[in-house]
Amino acid sequence: MQATPIKSEIVFEKIKASGLPNVGKASIRELVRLVNEIEIASGEKFIRMEMGVPGLEPAKVGVEAEIVALRSGVASKYPMIDGIPALKTEISLFVKNFINVDVDEKYCIPTVGSMQGGMASFLVGNRCQVGKDKTLFVDPGFPVQKQQLRVLGMGYETFDVYNYRGAKLKAKLESYLSKGDIATIIYSNPNNPSWICFTEEELQVIGELATKYNVIVIEDLAYFAMDFRKDLSKPGEAPYQATVANYTDNYILLISSSKAFSYAGQRIGMLVISNALAKKQFPDLKRFFSSDIFGYAMVYGAVYSLSSGTSHSAQYGLAAILKAVNCGEFNFVESVRVYGERAKLMKAIFLKNGFRLVYDMDEDQPLADGFYFTISYPGFSGEKLIEELLYYGVSAISLSITGSERIEGLRACVSQVQDGQIPVLEQRLATFHKNHPVV
């Protein structure tokens, strides 16, 4: 066996003891556990790129506001299901300031993370019309959303958008939508895991087809404003976060506070329904909800059933964050820009050592540097590469669990990598490259 940065016997033993039949196919949480165990047994710290968690301090203004709210006694009181008025006002303002779309505060609803926002959107969006009950994933995507559909007993279709960018997207989407059973389309933008960002032309195609085929777009903005190629930091000024909302009324926006405001632990996100969709009546909703009005079914049907609203103090925290952002006191984009800078550095190190980028272009523009990037190594499948990199103290996840057809690829997340670890990454990858010469 070749010498590797982490003792190979330890890695081998721990993989065996994990009972995982195929490390490369492990879920993110299974990999986290395995890497924790190898770290403890070897005494070596890994370059951890498997989990997409924020690596920054939470937005301070939110924490302070939550403490004040808790001291004032909100913990003993149920919050309004559709959110406290102060938060609803700030969400609506935020959407205007940073996306430039007008949504009534009535339809700006806090949820228990975007995770719950997605679940609620499926619960209502896929039940508006008998026989039209599936979700189309414009993949690659976030695996848990497919799990949500499986848990709900709902069907889905999926395709990897890699080969259908730009002008090719329309025909591909129509091949699914024309069958008539797709109720919702979901994608994240910027995309987890690939970090592609749809162009205006692509968003226009998605929006126009959503209108044509009466389909609801669930636009997952978990990485809001993190296309760092543009400066999206100024409230009320262009450029704005790109969105399908400019091209259709059939949309729900899921805006997570986990990454943009480093607020993942508080489990609060925003579900924003277009005014037109929220007011729309769908008689078939009556099969499941007391009302056939979309917005009403969302709040008093879905969100009520799931959790009866969102943590009271977290709502005060998010309201304070958004207030500071809306009035220009807190530049949240600047606070997360470090992810982009780190990605640029890390990508360069991977490329120098024989790795390749898998998803690399938004049509004619190189991808932005952000929270994730995707890599491959000649001669390795993604699953084999995951396993091999463990011997080199580097962890990531395989794209094969994300609906990507690029099964040679891995997703690398930059958020947990510390500045001091960059030279270690460089050394480890150089050793990997030396031990696996590219012919």
Ligand SMILES: Cc1ncc(COP(=O)(O)O)c(C=O)c1O
């Ligand atoms: C694409 C995508 N959607 C949704 C989420 C979940 O967001 P939240 O923490 O707000 O539930 C994530 C988190 O990683 C994500 O990557």
